Amino acid sequence: MDLSLTEEQLMIQDMARKFADSELAPVAAELDQSNDQDVFKANLAKLAELGFMGLNIDAEYGGVEAGSVAFSLAITELARACASTAVTTSVTNMVAEVIQAVGNEEQKQNYLPKICSGEYLAGGFCLTEPSAGSDPAGMKTTAVKDGDTYILNGSKIYITSGSFAGIFVVWAVTNPEARKGKGISCFLVEAGTEGMTVGKAEEKMGQKASPTNEVHFDNCRIPVTALMGEENKGFAIAVGELAGGRIGIGSLALGVGLAAMDYARQYITERQQFGQSLSHFQGLQWKLADRYTELEAARLLLMQAADLKEKGLPFSQSASMAKLFASEKANKACYDAQQLLGGAGYIKEYPLERMARDVRITSIYEGTSEIQKVIIARELLK
CATH class of the missing domain: 2.40.110.10 (Butyryl-CoA Dehydrogenase, subunit A, domain 2)
Known part of the structure; x- marks a missing residue:
């Protein structure tokens, strides 16, 4: 099995990472506190210009035809910096995909270019x-x-x-x-x-x-x-598109969880207690090992679901498994990252406080963890 990414997927992942680092990360804390919609919308417009609002939309409608794997990679990178921007991007892509999947030609010609170009900032x-x-x-x-x-x-x-x-x-x-x-x-x-x-x-x-x-x-x-x-x-349309949306939210959760653990990992290498770096303590090392292993497993589940979707194969069960696992393990990662920072993790000066709040909803929206288990069990018992 070849798990390597294509050149295009790597390019989109890199572009999303660079945008997140340069445009989103510097304002994420400010947006959390001030809710400056002008700054937020400006970044959405920039993302549209780069093609991120139509990642799985045909080029004839203004999309980039990058596919579901690239979509998952992009959402993860955006979420590492700003979960608010990532969820808006994810939902807008989902709306565009609904229109492409079931809209008639006139509807697609009328609305998809406006979403992909950023004329409509969101769907x-x-x-x-x-x-x-x-x-x-x-x-x-x-x-x-x-x-x-x-x-x-x-x-x-x-x-x-x-x-x-x-x-x-x-x-x-x-x-x-x-x-x-x-x-x-x-x-x-x-x-x-x-x-x-x-x-x-x-x-x-x-x-x-x-x-x-x-x-x-x-x-x-x-x-x-x-x-x-x-x-x-129309209900079958909703059920089908929610499955795709779960790849987006699972990817978002993964991004927040990784960002939290990356910050905590750096922190414990610099923080000194009992005459040595916190990173020398085995108990903390094991927290890192457990959380990163779980987040890597979440990534693989998401890649599998996205790959099945991209190939036009049944992916509902895989998407629910990925969303369930990624969201639950990302929540655990954020709380453990806070624990690694000790009291500092509870202070707004540090990003873990925001990340812990941002990640909490991922096990609720686009179908709660409990609903994902219902869907998975239903598929297994067919």
């Missing part, structure tokens, strides 16, 4: 609702056909980039009489559409620079041409 993925989180098939938002339009009513929550996304992929019930999960359709709704309002950004524990909003639809009228794919068959 919104509107699935989760107040009463439909881990069970999205239980959604209540409706889309009623009225002549040559649909009328949307309902609310979505926890929408990444809701306050500045240019286009939203929205799921709604179009046949309330259908069996659960079978009467749902998928729509494209442009920002600023009358009847759609975006709530204030949530006050979050971590990833503070990335806005997370409620999105409300109150008699929001959209054209029938906004429908993506077939009516009443």
